[in-house]
Amino acid sequence: MSDAAATRTARSRWLLLAPALAVLIFAASGPLLIVLVYSFLTPGDYGGILWEFSTDAWFNVVFEQDFFTEEVTLADAHLSIFWRSIKLSLLTAFLTFVFGFPTAYFIATRPKDKRDIWMLLIIIPFWTNLLIRTFAIMELIRAEGAINSVLLALGIIDEPIQMLFTEFAILLGMAYVYLPLMVLPIYASLERFDFTLVEAGYDLYASRWRVLRKVIFPLAKPGVIAGSILVFVPSLGAYVTPRVLGGGKQLMLGNLIELQFGAGRNWPLGAALSLTLLAIVMVALILYVRAAGNEEVRHG
Amino acid sequence: MIEIANVSKIFTGRGAPFTALDDVSVTIRENEFFTLLGPSGCGKTTLLRVIAGFIDPTHGAVKLEGQDLVKLPPYRRPVNTVFQSYALFPHMTVAQNIAFGLEMLDKPSAEIKATVDQMLELVRMTPMADRKTSEISGGQQQRVALARALAPRPKVLLLDEPLSALDFKLRKDMQLELKRLQSETGITFVFVTHDQEEALTMSDRIAVMNAGDIRQIGGPRDIYDHPAERFVADFIGDTNFLEVELLATEGETARIRLPSGVETEVRAPRDGVAPGPVTLAVRPEHASLSGGDGAALPGTLANVVYFGTDTHFHVDLDGGARFVLRQQNQPGTAQGWSVGDAVTVTLAPGVGQVLRD
Ligand SMILES: Nc1ncnc2c1ncn2[C@@H]1O[C@H](COP(=O)(O)OP(=O)(O)OP(=O)(O)O)[C@@H](O)[C@H]1O
Numbered sequence: 105m106s107d108a109a110a111t112r113t114a115r116s117r118w119l120l121l122a123p124a125l126a127v128l129i130f131a132a133s134g135p136l137l138i139v140l141v142y143s144f145l146t147p148g149d150y151g152g153i154l155w156e157f158s159t160d161a162w163f164n165v166v167f168e169q170d171f172f173t174e175e176v177t178l179a180d181a182h183l184s185i186f187w188r189s190i191k192l193s194l195l196t197a198f199l200t201f202v203f204g205f206p207t208a209y210f211i212a213t214r215p216k217d218k219r220d221i222w223m224l225l226i227i228i229p230f231w232t233n234l235l236i237r238t239f240a241i242m243e244l245i246r247a248e249g250a251i252n253s254v255l256l257a258l259g260i261i262d263e264p265i266q267m268l269f270t271e272f273a274i275l276l277g278m279a280y281v282y283l284p285l286m287v288l289p290i291y292a293s294l295e296r297f298d299f300t301l302v303e304a305g306y307d308l309y310a311s312r313w314r315v316l317r318k319v320i321f322p323l324a325k326p327g328v329i330a331g332s333i334l335v336f337v338p339s340l341g342a343y344v345t346p347r348v349l350g351g352g353k354q355l356m357l358g359n360l361i362e363l364q365f366g367a368g369r370n371w372p373l374g375a376a377l378s379l380t381l382l383a384i385v386m387v388a389l390i391l392y393v394r395a396a397g398n399e400e401v402r403h404g
Numbered sequence: 405m406i407e408i409a410n411v412s413k414i415f416t417g418r419g420a421p422f423t424a425l426d427d428v429s430v431t432i433r434e435n436e437f438f439t440l441l442g443p444s445g446c447g448k449t450t451l452l453r454v455i456a457g458f459i460d461p462t463h464g465a466v467k468l469e470g471q472d473l474v475k476l477p478p479y480r481r482p483v484n485t486v487f488q489s490y491a492l493f494p495h496m497t498v499a500q501n502i503a504f505g506l507e508m509l510d511k512p513s514a515e516i517k518a519t520v521d522q523m524l525e526l527v528r529m530t531p532m533a534d535r536k537t538s539e540i541s542g543g544q545q546q547r548v549a550l551a552r553a554l555a556p557r558p559k560v561l562l563l564d565e566p567l568s569a570l571d572f573k574l575r576k577d578m579q580l581e582l583k584r585l586q587s588e589t590g591i592t593f594v595f596v597t598h599d600q601e602e603a604l605t606m607s608d609r610i611a612v613m614n615a616g617d618i619r620q621i622g623g624p625r626d627i628y629d630h631p632a633e634r635f636v637a638d639f640i641g642d643t644n645f646l647e648v649e650l651l652a653t654e655g656e657t658a659r660i661r662l663p664s665g666v667e668t669e670v671r672a673p674r675d676g677v678a679p680g681p682v683t684l685a686v687r688p689e690h691a692s693l694s695g696g697d698g699a700a701l702p703g704t705l706a707n708v709v710y711f712g713t714d715t716h717f718h719v720d721l722d723g724g725a726r727f728v729l730r731q732q733n734q735p736g737t738a739q740g741w742s743v744g745d746a747v748t749v750t751l752a753p754g755v756g757q758v759l760r761d
């Protein structure tokens with residue numbers, strides 16, 4: 105390609121990007137900037153902010169200062185919420201993968217005319233209101249709920265298992281809610297998958313398990329990566345599910361942030377926590393994509 | 405080596421049951437280039453997939469060196485396939501594709517490397533070992549597919565129309581290449597094609613299939629010169645069919661009476677046919693217009709078509725049948741007949757094959 109032509113393509117590329125960039129800068133970065141500014145201000149007594157510069161909010165994200173002794177300690181309450189959020193989000197991504205992969209595989213191997221119906225069944229819950237879906241899970245796992253009733257009736261347990269308001273409940277709820285986000289991208293990559301490759305694998309002495317590992321999984325990997333990002337990111341900031349199923353006892357980051365803007369009346373801390381959440385997401389994504397990319401290079 | 409005994413395959417899908425293989429029996433010999441030839445939908449792929457293990461036969465047995473294959477899953481059969489679509493693994497390089505089978509057999513890595521190098525050499529792909537399979541041409545992909553299937557040294561290599569996606573020139577090259585590979589490796593090839601010319605030029609033996617059944621098995625010459633029945637004669641090469649009367653058979657020769665009343669001797673069908681009305685098959689290049697010894701069939705020249713290497717003469721025989729002759733062109737000399745001339749088609753003794761049905 106000549107230099108002039110190269111410049112021309114470069115220029116038209118920027119032109120094509122311009123609308124997207126404009127939206128990103130004004131619609132996405134604008135609010136983000138406001139949040140950033142707020143995180144360096146002083147909380148107002150009844151919520152809102154005072155226009156006085158302060159780094160207290162950022163300090164308070166990870167540290168606590170005793171009111172009387174002025175002793176500085178790590179903010180255990182916050183840290184345990186960070187940890188729970190990360191842990192539950194990772195587990196959610198893992199759980200949705202474990203259930204989502206076989207589901208996507210199953211659908212992709214159905215005859216063409218049947219696949220849409222199966223996909224529809226996966227997507228329908230997604231069209232239902234999030235709260236309703238979350239309450240449905242609650243109905244299943246509460247003390248007098250369906251699962252406990254059945255187990256009691258069968259005599260497998262003597263008293264109801266406490267499932268509601270535990271981390272397990274949050275995990276179950278999030279996995280249920282976000283499952284389609286895992287199934288869809290995996291299905292998309294498997295749908296284009298050429299199943300004679302599976303036969304070629306069998307033909308070349310690979311057992312079922314090895315065909316899955318060496319042929320199907322590597323080719324479905326872009327879908328798995330996309331799916332786990334799509335599940336992990338909203339899980340980390342989830343608000344409704346931990347609120348309902350964690351019952352205010354098992355807070356996650358989303359709840360903590362909401363608390364600062366509500367009852368806590370500490371908007372700057374809420375803003376700082378929001379940005380921390382964003383930072384965790386970014387770091388996690390960079391690490392993940394890099395690890396997945398390396399894998400790609402090693403296995404070709 | 406491979407014994408296929410009374411194999412049937414009945415597909416029971418949503419529609420009516422469909423018999424794709426109808427009581428097929430054939431024995432494929434060691435080191436043989438064996439071709440399954442037949443029109444589209446006759447069951448070639450189905451038979452190949454039964455041998456590979458992707459399809460369970462409804463009835464019958466498949467044995468390899470006496471060992472029953474039917475119970476073994478595909479990954480336990482010492483048989484490899486070159487797929488029609490090649491089915492190369494897109495996430496692996498050329499070399500990784502070739503190594504795959506050996507890795508799955510848990511061979512030591514030194515051995516794998518040596519074999520892969522040797523295979524790359526064999527199919528002349530060494531310079532492209534580290535390319536992705538999407539970065540090589542169709543013909544090169546075909547060679548990689550071949551190398552991948554040969555690398556584990558299978559006892560039998562199954563090839564399902566591996567050349568059908570290639571253009572004419574490449575196809576001719578690959579035909580020679582396949583032949584070379586087969587004789588160099590000494591592996592039994594079972595080759596599927598619906599191209600009769602390809603079958604004739606490459607095979608040691610050919611099985612001609614139609615509608616789920618093997619109609620005739622034999623060497624290329626045998627099949628071409630002595631088709632057993634109308635379908636085989638028609639499917640392979642061009643043939644003239646004449647309605648004649650069989651008078652008597654004696655060993656390989658049969659006495660027949662032509663419609664013109666002339667009696668002559670032709671080849672008898674192998675499995676014996678009762679005297680009476682039969683069909684005689686005559687290849688266009690086996691008959692002659694220039695007289696000579698043999699039975700004469702008078703007629704009128706209806707058309708002359710020039711083909712470069714040869715010329716086709718369409719003769720309307722007295723009595724109504726159309727007969728096509730083919731004669732090789734000689735340099736400088738024009739053929740001496742023109743349309744409308746009264747001509748005589750001559751069948752030399754022994755030319756013509758009486759068909760089974
Ligand atoms: N899974 C199946 N279910 C039902 N019928 C099938 C199935 N597979 C093949 N058939 C039918 O069996 C017959 C033989 O198919 P096969 O693929 O063996 O043909 P082929 O000789 O390889 O043809 P081609 O030259 O077109 O590849 C066809 O009529 C086909 O429609």
Ligand SMILES: [Mg+2]
Pocket residue numbers: 448449450564
């Ligand atoms: Mg076929």
